[in-house]
Amino acid sequence: MTSTTTQGEGPTRFVRVGRHPTTVVSVTVVLLLAAVFAVGGKDNGLVTQSIVTGLLLGGVYALVSIGLTLIFGVLGVVNFAQGSMLTMSMYVVYALVSGPGLPVYLATLLAIPVMFAFGMFVQHFLLNRLTSTGSHEGPLLVTLGLQLLIANVLLMIFSGRPKSVGTPFDGSFEMLGAIASYSRVIAFAGAVLVGIALTLVLRRTSLGLSIRAVAANAQGAALVGVNVRRVYALTFGIGAASVAVAGGLMTPFTSLTPSVGEQFTILAFVIVVLGGLGSVLGATIGGLVIGLVQTVGALYLPGTGSLILVFAVFVMVLFLRPQGLYGAK
Amino acid sequence: MKKIASVMTALVVAGGLAACSGSDGGGSSESGTVTIGSIHPTSGALAGVGGLMDDGAKLAVDDINAAGGIKALDGAKLKLSSGDSQGKAEVGQSEAQRLIADGAVALVGTYQSDVTQNVAAVAERGRVPFVIDVAVDDKILQQGYKYAFRVQPDATSMGTSGAQSLAKIGQDSGTPITSVAYLHIEGAFGDSVFKAFEAEAAAQGITSVKEITYPATNFSDATTQVREAAAAKPDVIVATGYYPDGVLIAKAVSELKPDIQGLYGIANGAFDDGSFPAASGESGQNVLSANYHYDANDERVADIRTRFEAKYGKPMETASILSYQAVEVVAAGLEKSGSDDPEKLREAIAGISIDDPLLAFDGPITFDERGQNENATVIVMQVQGDNVEQVFPQEFSTKDLVFPATAAR
Numbered sequence: 109m110t111s112t113t114t115q116g117e118g119p120t121r122f123v124r125v126g127r128h129p130t131t132v133v134s135v136t137v138v139l140l141l142a143a144v145f146a147v148g149g150k151d152n153g154l155v156t157q158s159i160v161t162g163l164l165l166g167g168v169y170a171l172v173s174i175g176l177t178l179i180f181g182v183l184g185v186v187n188f189a190q191g192s193m194l195t196m197s198m199y200v201v202y203a204l205v206s207g208p209g210l211p212v213y214l215a216t217l218l219a220i221p222v223m224f225a226f227g228m229f230v231q232h233f234l235l236n237r238l239t240s241t242g243s244h245e246g247p248l249l250v251t252l253g254l255q256l257l258i259a260n261v262l263l264m265i266f267s268g269r270p271k272s273v274g275t276p277f278d279g280s281f282e283m284l285g286a287i288a289s290y291s292r293v294i295a296f297a298g299a300v301l302v303g304i305a306l307t308l309v310l311r312r313t314s315l316g317l318s319i320r321a322v323a324a325n326a327q328g329a330a331l332v333g334v335n336v337r338r339v340y341a342l343t344f345g346i347g348a349a350s351v352a353v354a355g356g357l358m359t360p361f362t363s364l365t366p367s368v369g370e371q372f373t374i375l376a377f378v379i380v381v382l383g384g385l386g387s388v389l390g391a392t393i394g395g396l397v398i399g400l401v402q403t404v405g406a407l408y409l410p411g412t413g414s415l416i417l418v419f420a421v422f423v424m425v426l427f428l429r430p431q432g433l434y435g436a437k
Numbered sequence: 438m439k440k441i442a443s444v445m446t447a448l449v450v451a452g453g454l455a456a457c458s459g460s461d462g463g464g465s466s467e468s469g470t471v472t473i474g475s476i477h478p479t480s481g482a483l484a485g486v487g488g489l490m491d492d493g494a495k496l497a498v499d500d501i502n503a504a505g506g507i508k509a510l511d512g513a514k515l516k517l518s519s520g521d522s523q524g525k526a527e528v529g530q531s532e533a534q535r536l537i538a539d540g541a542v543a544l545v546g547t548y549q550s551d552v553t554q555n556v557a558a559v560a561e562r563g564r565v566p567f568v569i570d571v572a573v574d575d576k577i578l579q580q581g582y583k584y585a586f587r588v589q590p591d592a593t594s595m596g597t598s599g600a601q602s603l604a605k606i607g608q609d610s611g612t613p614i615t616s617v618a619y620l621h622i623e624g625a626f627g628d629s630v631f632k633a634f635e636a637e638a639a640a641q642g643i644t645s646v647k648e649i650t651y652p653a654t655n656f657s658d659a660t661t662q663v664r665e666a667a668a669a670k671p672d673v674i675v676a677t678g679y680y681p682d683g684v685l686i687a688k689a690v691s692e693l694k695p696d697i698q699g700l701y702g703i704a705n706g707a708f709d710d711g712s713f714p715a716a717s718g719e720s721g722q723n724v725l726s727a728n729y730h731y732d733a734n735d736e737r738v739a740d741i742r743t744r745f746e747a748k749y750g751k752p753m754e755t756a757s758i759l760s761y762q763a764v765e766v767v768a769a770g771l772e773k774s775g776s777d778d779p780e781k782l783r784e785a786i787a788g789i790s791i792d793d794p795l796l797a798f799d800g801p802i803t804f805d806e807r808g809q810n811e812n813a814t815v816i817v818m819q820v821q822g823d824n825v826e827q828v829f830p831q832e833f834s835t836k837d838l839v840f841p842a843t844a845a846r
Contacts (some may be wrong), residue, residue, distance in 0.1 A: 158661040165658050247614035260480065268485025269751060270680055272716035280692040287660060306640055312789050361688070362657070363681040363716060367482040371654050403661050410662075411650040 129433045133393055137400065149413060150407055153285050158404045160286035166399020167296030171354035172372045173379040173391040174302055175347040178376075181386020182323040182343045183231070183239055185222040190376055192258035193348055196274035197355030198330035199262055202364055205273050212275050213294075216356025220349045227348025231341040232253065240326075245280050255370070260365035281313070295357035302353050303392040310388065319343055323386055378422050384435025393433060397421070470516045471507060471777045473498065474536030475760070475766055476546035478524040486756050487548060491519050492569065492749045493757030494545055495526055496741070497764035507768060508640055509775040515768065522552045530555035537563040542779045543770070545763040548756065550574035550626065557585040566783040568766050570759040573704060574625050578807040580773025584783055586804050588762055588796075589729050590813035592626065592704065594635025598815045599703035599727040602829060603673065604647035606725075606817065610840040612698060618647040618666035620659075620686060622678035630704050631676045646671055651682065659685040660692065667695030675701045676708075684716050691720030699842030702726040709818040709825045711752045717820075723842040726818045726825075731758040732797040733827050733835050755796070762795050766802065778786070797833045 144155055172194060179187045185195075197219050204215035231239075234254070238246035277290040310316035321329040322339045330336045355369070362368060379398050383390025398418055405417035425433065475494040478487035498517040506512040518541055520532030529552035533544060537559065544560055544567040547553045553572035560567035561582045569577065569587040573595065578587060590598070607614035617638065627650065628820035635645045647669035649662050662688060666674050674697055676686050683705050690700050701724075702708035707717075708726035717724070731738050731753075741761060746751040766786060771777065774785035791802040800812035817829035819838060826836035 154661070154664055154668055157664045161658050168657065184580045263480065263484050267751065268483070268488060270485065270684075270710075270712055270716065272684075272712070274718065276717065287664075289688070289692055322636070361685075363684050365485060368681075370482075375655060400496065403658070404656070405667070406651070406661060412652045415655055417654060430706075 112272060127431075130389075130393070133397065133433060137397065140309055141400075141404070144404060144407075148407070153409065153419050155404070156284055157286040159400065160283060160288055160398075162400035162403030163396060164288060164292040164296050164399070166396035167292075167299040167359055168354070168395075169372070169375060169379055169399050170392040170395025171295065171299040171302060171357065172351065172385070173376045173395050174299070174306060174388055175350035175354070176376045177380045177383065177386055177388060177391040178306070178319075178343055178350070179347040180380050182319055183234060183235075183247075183340055184244065185247040185251065185344075186244070186377075187251045187347075188248065188373065189230075189254040189258060189371035189372035190351065191371065192255040193223065193226075193351045194355045194358075194372060195262060195364075195366060196226075196258050196369075197352040198359050198362065198364050198368065199266060199366075200352070201356045201359050202266075202271055202273055205359075206271075212273050212356070212360055216353065216359075219352040219356050223352035223355075224349040225347040228341045228345040230348070231344035232337075235344070236337050240337065259366050259370070266364075266366065268365055271364040273359040273364070276366055278360075289361065291357075291360040295354075295361075298353055298357045299392065299395070301386055306350065306388045309346075315342065316317055375418070378418065381432055382422055382425055386433030387432070387434035390432060390434030440523060450621070458487070459807075463818065467833075469511075470514045470624065471510065471540045471771060472516045472518050472536075472539070473764060474520060474533070474539075474541035474544040474546075475764075476520040476522050476529055476544060477548055477760070478534050478552070479521045481524040483524045483548065487522075487524075489751060489754055489757040490548060490760040492751075492755060493745070493760035494570075494764050496745055496748065497761040497768075500741075501764070501768050507771045509772045510798050515764075517550050517764070520546075522547055522556075524549060524552070526551045526555045529553075530559055531565075532556075533559040533714070534563075537552055537565050541565065542777050542782055543568065543767040545570055545760060545767065547572060550577060553577050557582055560584045563779075564783075565779045565801065566767070566770070566786050568763040568786070570763040571756050573630070575629055576625070578809050582808065583787075584807040586786055586810070588759055588802060588810050590815060591809060592629035593633040594813065595727070595729070596630040596635075597637040598768065599675075599701075599841045600634045600637035600641055600643065601632070602727050602815065602817050603675075603701055604638070604643060606829060606838065606840055607672075607698075610838070612672075612841055614643055614698065616644045616646045616669075616671045617673045617675050617701075618649070618669045618671040619645050620649045620651065620662055620674065620676045620678075622653055622665055622682060624653060625649045625705070626704075627677050634675065634703060651678075653679075653682075654802065656682055656794070657685070659689040662686075663689035663695070665691055667693055667697070667711075670696070672698050673701050675703060676705055677703050677707040680710060680713075681707075684713065687713075687717045687724055688720045691717075693804075697843070699840060700724045701842075703815075704728055708820070709755070710827065711754055711800070714820050714823045714825065721820045722822075723839050724820045725828075725840075725842050727815045729755065729759075729813065730797050730816055730818060730827065731755050732833060734833065735793075737793065738795050758795050762802075765795075768790060776790070787812075797827065 127203050200219045201215045204210045235247045279287040318334045318339050379394040383394030402414045406414040477490045502514045506514045522529035531615045533556040548571045550572045561584050567585045573592045621631050655696045742753045770782050770786040774781040797816045798812045799814045816833045818825050819828045827833045828838035
């Protein structure tokens with residue numbers, strides 16, 4: 109899945125935003141959607157609905173992938189526990205809502221530092237020694253173990269019965285003739301905010317500079333005085349914190365079980381590689397594109413067909429642009 | 438290349454880990470005890486319901502032992518030996534082999550059709566009776582197995598009686614139903630229930646105007662599918678699937694407010710689940726569900742459910758009652774045969790008649806030559822307030838049916 113993006117050694121590419129891919133992607137998407145409207149042979153209201161649903165679903169995908177693209181792009185860690193961390197943050201939010209009775213969005217804010225600390229802990233104590241030796245298999249196996257651990261601890265504590273979390277903004281509204289539920293729109297807005305915030309952190313702050321430096325060349329960064337291990341830990345922490353936002357915003361429309369997040373892991377990897385390793389913008393755009401492909405595609409290829417379409421798009425993009433949409437050569 | 442290698446390593450390791458866990462030995466047949474093997478997915482994605490089912494079987498064993506054990510065997514005690522299928526057919530199969538090797542005289546399980554199919558094959562080879570509590574696929578009993586028995590209705594009978602009940606509900610309420618749009622999960626389960634429904638519905642004068650399938654994984658928004666169903670302007674939207682997708686469909690229906698007389702589940706894993714009213718809130722109100730269900734008017738069921746909740750701290754869902762029932766079938770077989778020899782036990786179960794089933798069935802539990810419970814059927818439930826009520830047919834009803842069943846909006 110990831111082979112096409114590894115030229116040279118190590119995760120050396122990072123946030124490089126050209127105008128070029130955005131234009132190409134948006135023109136392609138608009139043209140394809142126009143084609144669906146014009147010659148798709150489907151009811152216009154239905155197509156609009158699938159586009160709105162697809163964009164909102166894409167927002168959710170983007171949220172999950174933004175955290176992963178940092179961890180994958182900067183640390184080069186294939187984080188198989190991404191989905192489980194998503195589940196974990198959902199249960200943190202669930203515990204805060206069902207226990208002290210906090211509103212779900214406040215609970216989400218509180219889950220952010222919890223997951224940040226968890227991410228720092230994982231990187232600092234479990235992964236740092238392995239990542240600094242440049243091993244790929246080591247961290248991968250650790251995250252795989254972590255995934256099993258999280259799922260089973262959650263199963264032990266909360267049992268496997270499906271749980272649900274209510275939201276103060278229950279309901280939906282009409283938008284361009286399509287129905288959108290408030291909680292999904294909020295999740296979409298959250299994805300955009302997290303994307304912007306992370307991009308700003310990476311571009312404008314000294315921490316961001318260190319992260320980019322480490323991503324580009326860890327040895328070089330260490331030589332000029334960057335504490336590489338600390339940057340690694342912080343990056344994993346930030347990655348986990350974005351997952352916390354994703355989990356929190358998704359709980360109102362998700363049935364919680366200890367393995368609910370795992371289905372997102374594979375798609376998140378697809379999106380991260382599609383968008384370009386380490387590119388926050390790439391993960392956001394990639395998420396939206398995949399959400400659209402899946403939902404609009406389902407009109408023509410129902411069932412698993414829509415997922416086949418997702419992977420077809422993935423393969424095609426990698427064929428035309430092996431480094432991903434926003435990855436540098 | 439290195440990364441792809443590492444991904445491959447991960448996948449191989451993941452497979453390996455899955456293969457080598459569980460199994461805690463024990464379970465050999467001592468004198469004075471009779472071992473029953475129970476195979477359910479107590480870890481993995483289905484651990485919630487799998488755990489409930491295993492606990493249901495445990496409670497049945499405890500109750501039978503407390504009442505004096507198997508009288509025909511001088512009060513021999515039952516012992517439940519549990520296996521974890523992890524939701525995987527091959528793991529269920531090896532657990533079945535282990536339990537039989539450890540001396541289990543009968544097996545109960547397994548919740549999933551593919552796991553059940555493998556376990557049934559092992560039971561047949563080992564000549565050990567296997568009482569299926571939950572597993573819907575018709576194919577399981579089409580192999581000519583002699584040792585497999587199923588308590589619940591199969592997919593075809595659920596689709597068929599689901600269609601009959603729907604037609605009857607329409608007639609009784611003076612709003613005849615002539616068309617439905619059908620949403621179902623991809624795979625043998627959804628397909629076979631839909632096919633049976635479509636055939637019977639046609640006979641009842643109901644046209645299936647639209648069939649929409651959705652994937653079993655990565656399905657996290659049902660709005661488009663429901664809108665597509667609504668666009669066909671059906672009288673009723675019918676849905677067959679599991680829990681999370683069922684909740685999504687109910688929510689999408691209430692958001693889109695299509696002009697229908699109701700949302701009707703057949704063999705739906707969500708609509709009559711105890712946690713559905715809370716999970717769906719307003720959108721779940723008045724949703725109908727045709728499914729096999731415990732008989733809520735039966736005093737013995739009420740007693741078992743109360744004690745289950747006190748003991749395990751969770752409400753006892755229908756699947757769990759079925760596991761309880763399956764153990765009772767085995768126990769009744771032991772009483773009838775007066776022997777713990779698996780082959781004699783099979784003979785006894787094949788000719789058994791259990792007159793007071795815990796489920797809302799048409800009559801006693803008796804098995805036909807395929808091993809299918811002849812009187813297994815579905816009843817219709819409806820979400821009313823915070824509860825799932827039985828509303829149809831009259832003899833099983835706990836509350837009056839509300840139809841047209843549009844949600845309170």
